Amino acid sequence: MSVHPVVDQASNAARFLADRSREEYFDTLMWSLREARDRSASEVPEWEQLRDLGSAIKEHTLSHLADYLEQFEASAKRNGVEVHWAHDAHEHNQIVAEILSRHGAKQLIKSKSMLTEECDMRRYLENRGVTVTETDLGERIQQLDDEPPAHIVGPAWQKSPEDVARVFAKAYGSDPNNAAPVYLAHEMRVHTRALIEKADAGMTGANFAVAETGTVVTATNEGNADLSGNVPRLRICSVGIEKIVPTHRDLAVFIRLLSRSAVGMPITQYTSHFRAPRRDGEMHIILVDNGRSERLGMEKFWQSLKCIRCGACMNTCPVYRRSGGLSYGSTYMGPIGIIMMPTFDIRRFSELPFSSTLNGSCSNVCPVKINIHEQIYAWREVMDEKHQIKLAKKSAMVAAGEVLSHPELYRIVTAAGETTLKRLPRFAIYNDFNAWGKHRETPLPAGQTFHEWYKANRRKA
Amino acid sequence: MRVGLVVPCYIDVFYPEVGIAALELLERLGVEVDYPFDQTCCGQPMANSGCEADSRATEEHFIGLFSRFEYIVIPSGSCTHHVRNKFIAAPPGPERDQVSKHVYDLIEFLHDVLKVNEFPWSEFPHKVALHNSCSAVRGLHMASMSERVHDPYFNKPKALLEKVKGIELVDFPRHDECCGFGGTFSATEEAVSARMGYDKLGFIQRSQPEYIVSSDMSCLMHLQGCGRRLGTEVKFRHIAQLLNGDHA
Structure with missing residues (x-):
């Protein structure tokens, strides 16, 4: 049973x-990424x-996942990497803490990893005396502001440069009125470099893990994954088990799809391949399940495991753009979040499948062709079956x-002139005229329904 | 040719003139139209809310009334999308399949089945913005989709409207972004729904049309509600009204 309240x-x-200006800023920024994606795809x-190929490779890999995972483990071990298996978030965090404590490591730097967000790892480690420093600019901004990521690609995209200037001023004593991106990036660099240089351990996530070679691949624009992975002697990579791809040939397909879908660029500045520990160091890879095998067994929902975390579905989603990423109260947000999160906690995320108009744009931009909007629809049915629909709506x-x-009942409630305020929309759109009428005028009932007109004018005796 | 006409519940009550226009238009085109008198709804409101079991009796009722028709025509993309692609609450069987396979949005029926070349009785000398619903575009593929950048361009509702004498069709940004109606979404998520509606109106009004026209009256019901709240002058019409010869 969930201990968390239902996310509203x-x-x-x-x-x-x-806050109209904030919403407009975010919507415009996100839509510009959708447009960049369109231009990039058209080239x-x-x-x-x-897209077909990406989807097929993922489907093949997921349906042979156990074999590829074992192949990956064997390859990684051959490279001198220590491989760990974590059943859930807690086990993952324990393994990380254990590795760090074995080395007496107290200062951890890490590049962005949604998986460690999913495991709530930072809090776990900080409670055990480890200082965790995010090295991704966006993730660091969110860390300093004590907020989770609002987008899986750009954690701080919901903040304007002015917001960032305020956060940095508070944390670093920089100029709160200087919102020039170059200045802010410099402040970040000055304050983070020192921490990187004296860190005891470095951590990265993974965009892909290649079974044939045991390679972990990250795609970044700031090079911070390389610093996190290469500067300290101790390196830890956390990898969700669905990130496996069979070969480097397969990897090439996803590299072409990923940043074009995400931000409309042909490739990221850095595509880094981590294969073995540095000569004087250690490298650990933690393969994390945390509900993924269970989802793989769900007939209607296993395809969400194909996701390569590009965020294109969020950028195009008209609801996400006008809701903000934090509104989902979850690690993964927007359309892909809606279909993933209920597998983590069905009660807590029972309302998310209703935060969609089912317009289908998300499925069209998905580089691995996940049927996102159809899964959102299917989740609604699950919520009804599992009795997770609010009583008022269910009764309606x-x-x-x-x-x-x-x-005969229908004619009674729809008869023109029967009531001043028509009852029909109550069931046509579960309307609650109060909700409808907050920002809209209610439709005016006609003097005569179509049915009455037909009866009077057309019905043959 | 005998056609079973479906008049969606919200058209029945709020926009009977749209049902009348669809009926008259089909008759002008030489189609024999039957309006099964006991019809109610396609079941979409319940099914879209996840309550599939609660839509079962309604869908069975629909199947009972319409499975005898060779063509079932609905002046609504979202109802057609539901009946064609999401009609699973009633037990499977030949009658359910018959209904799903023979249902057409009015536009599809005119464009693909009747292949209508002209509407000589129609004239609409006004500036018009065409809004295609997501059900029509991404559900029924009545127009090419902006996300599919390599697909050849087509737009069936627009192709029909272009045959209306005197009409001036205008373009606007983000032309196939959702308007925010979304059925139950319009009430459960009213703030986002209304914002999307305001934004849609804002983009459309950059081209200053006199009318916003759609083959989905539910989108227009929402946009009209937004427009009236904002005090905008723009008027709303279902595409059937223009094709049937309404002049204003």
Whole structure:
């Protein structure tokens, strides 16, 4: 049973929307990424074939996952890497803490990893006396502001440069009124370099893990994964088990898809391959399940494991862009978050599948062709089956089902002039005119329904 | 040719003139139209809310009324999308399949089945912005999708509107972004829904059309509600009204 309250995405989104300029800034920024993605995709004539190929490779790998994981483990061991298996978030965090304590490591630097966010690792380690420093600019901003990432690619995209200037001023004593990106990046560099140089251990996540060679691959623009992975002698990589790809040939397909889908660039500044420990050091890879095998067994939802974390579905999602990433109250947000999060905690994330208009744009931009909007629809059914739909809505739907399957009842509630305020929308759109009417006028009932008109004018005796 | 006409519940109550226009238009085109008198709804409101079991009796009722038709025509992309692609609450069987395979949005029926070349009775000398619903575009593929950048361009509702005398069609940014209606979403997530509606109106109004026209009246019900709240002058029409010869 979940100990967390149900995430009320709709109310969180309403709060985000209350600040019009912030919402407009975020929507415009996210839409510009969608446009960049479109331009970038249009420059690759075989784009749709690449998507098909990416999807097929992922489906093949996921349906032979155990074999590829064992192959990866064997390859990594041959490279001199120590491989660990973590059943869940807690086990993952324990393994990291154990490795660090074995080396007396107290200062950990890490590059961005959504998996360590998923495991809530930073808090776990900090409670055990380890100082964790994020080296990704966006992730560091969020860490300093004590907020989780608002986007899986750009954790701080919800913040304007002015916001960042304020966060840095508080943390670093820099000029709160200087929001020039170059100045802010310099402040970040000055304050983080020192921590990188004296760190005892470095940690990265993984965009891909190649089974044939045991290589962990990260794609970044700041080079901070290379610093995190190469400067300290002790290196730890956390890898979700769905990140496996069979060969480097397969990897090439995803490299072509990833940053084009994410930000409309052909490739990231750094595509780094970590294969073995440095000569005087140690390298550990932790393969993390944390609910993934269970999801792999779900007929309607296993395909979400194909995700390569590009965030394109978020950038195009009209609801995400107007809700902000934090409104989902979850590690993964937007369309992909909606279909992943209920597998972690069905009660806590029971409302998320309703934070969508089912418009389908997300599925169209997904580089590995996950049927995202169809899964959102399917999750709604699961929520009903598992009795996770709010009582008011459920009762409205039961009543609607009753009225709409009985024509005589339906005619009574829809008869023109029957009531001043038509009752129909209550079941047509579960409307609550109060909710509808907050920002919109209610439709005006006609003097005569179509049905009444037809009866009067067309019905043959 | 005999057609079973579905008049969606919100058109029945709020926009009967749209149902009348669809009926008259089909008759003008020589189609024999049957309006099964006991019809109610396609079941989408419940099914879209996850309550598949609660839509079962309604969908069975629909199948009982419409499985005898060779063509089932609905002036609504979202209802058509539901009946064609998501009609799974009733037990599977030949009658359910018959209904799903023979249902058409009015636009599809005119464009693909009747292949109508002209609407000589129509004239609409106004500036018009066409809004295609997500069900029409991404559910029924009535137009090419902006995300699929390599697909050839096509737009069936637009192709039909271009046959209306005097019409001036205008473009606008983010043309196939969702308007924010989303069925139950419009109430459960009203703040985001309304923001999306305001934004959609804002983008459309950059081209200053007199009318916003769509083949989905539910999108227009939402946009009209937003527009009236914002005090905008723009008017709303279903595409069937223009094709049937409404002049204003």
